[in-house]
Amino acid sequence: MDWEDLRFFLVLSRCGSLSAAARALDVDHATVGRRIAALEASLGLRLIDRLPRSRPLTEDGAAIAAAAERMEALAEEVLRRSRGASLTLSGAVRVSLPPVLATLCVAPRIETLRRLHPQLKLVLLASASFAALDRGEADIAIRMSRPEEPDAVARRVGAMRFRLYASRDSAARPAEEWAFVGFDESLGHLAQQLWLRKIAGGRKIVFEANDLFAQQAAARAGAGAAALPTFMGDEDDALVSLPIEPEPPKRDLWLIAYPDLRRSPAVRAVMDFLADCIHAEPRLRP
Structure with missing residues (x-):
């Protein structure tokens, strides 16, 4: 055969x-x-x-x-x-993580990893969908949910908090006239999207995207209010936070790998670096 x-x-x-x-x-x-x-x-x-x-x-x-x-x-x-046995403190380590963490949290700090381990290359697989660790699509993952793979090992390293943000012009309108910006149907199951639809009620969701940066841009342009991570929205001078009850959900951040790969010095070094990146952002701490 x-x-x-x-x-x-x-x-x-x-x-x-x-x-x-x-x-x-x-x-x-x-x-x-x-x-x-x-x-x-x-x-x-x-x-x-x-x-x-x-x-x-x-x-x-x-x-x-x-x-x-x-x-x-x-x-x-x-x-x-x-x-796991062949990786030393050199070569490439692939990390699956949400795009907002890749762009705003990990990539700006990459020089720290390069100084510590100049022969090590970090490959960020930034996507809203999960890379399958059990099929070797990535070596490490950061996710906002516990791992689905039965043998994977995970530890909680932080939490992503959300608020409702809008342009100043949008925020000045009466609450009953607010419009909203959110994820499309492919990500409609996310806790923050379910919360957004609930608080929107009969008000319109006028723009949908599977990317937080597109939602941020739409909110900046005055299209509507978007549920954004606080470490993203608080830093945007074009947006203001809207008071709303109940508050948006908090999503725990999990660092995930398989035991075989965790034995690799390269994977351990990258996992420590990723945890440090998250801990360095006060609004991502548990």
């Missing part, structure tokens, strides 16, 4: 169709089809039903896919352990 054929099959089992699997693997769908056919031939089993628009798994295919999931998890564990 070719192990690469099994990897293609595992992706197909998750995606459900040749075209979706091909996009995920960055190959053409014919290549996926050939790989699956080769795996079926080597195992002597039919793994998928070939329907016009989908490729559902057969009973044997579902069993093989479940076994392949476990094999993939073990392979990722091997890679994490080898990466």
